[in-house]
Amino acid sequence: MRNTFRIRPGRAMAAGVLSVGLVAGGAASAVAAPSHAAKAPASTAAAASITAQASPTTVKTGAKVTFTGQAKGLKSGATVTLKREVNSKWQTVTSSGKPVQVQLKNNGPYTLSTHPSSKGTWHYRVTSGNVHSPTVNVTVN
Template sequence: MKSTLSHRCARMAAAGALSFALLAGSATGIATAATPKPTPSGSKYASPAAGSLTVKASATEVKAGGKVTFTGRSKGLAVGSKVVLQHKNKGKWTTLQASTTIKQGSSYSLDAKLNTKGKEELRVKDGETVSPTVTVTVK
């Protein structure tokens, strides 16, 4: 009986040591895989750690004063982060009076009334993270 018990203990100790070794090696691999690659100096693109935003406008044409809903998703941004709508005015990005927060599931939705006639270049922004631009024609 004693020899069976000692064999079981030895097997359990060996299995535990093997499990520990496998987990330790796996954790090292995960830590290495999660390390972000450096971005080239002077790159116009944000680093992967900064996150990303997408944007889609509910309409590509609207009458002056009409409402457009902007929706999108975020990646790498915290739930509750504030996103603002911006438009390009004389070559500079200006923040409009439309903002919202990132919801659970990494999505957002915001409404904006567009008054300036012409082609509006718009984007959403959270800190240094910006979306691609969308164009809405205001008639």
């Protein structure tokens, strides 16, 4: 009987060491699995961006304001549209009843223009789908 008690504690210790190794190895695998799952491909909306600059930024009523910028991550042929914030809503700017917009060509540079007819400080941005530029302010005197 004495040999049985000596073997069993040895087996229990070996089993315990193996269990700790398996649990630690399993925990490392469990931690590694979510990091692989988190690496989803970037969507086109997240990768796309639009820049915008106005020139001049202060004009008289009816004077021309030109917006230039670059659309990156958008396909050639995509349309960019000039929008103005009115009563906390973004509205498409029109000229002669048509939207102020242009289709992109290679590398995404664009030029849009408008003639603001109302005095005030106006907030503009350029959009394409759900991608938009930062707001650009134009003051009309």
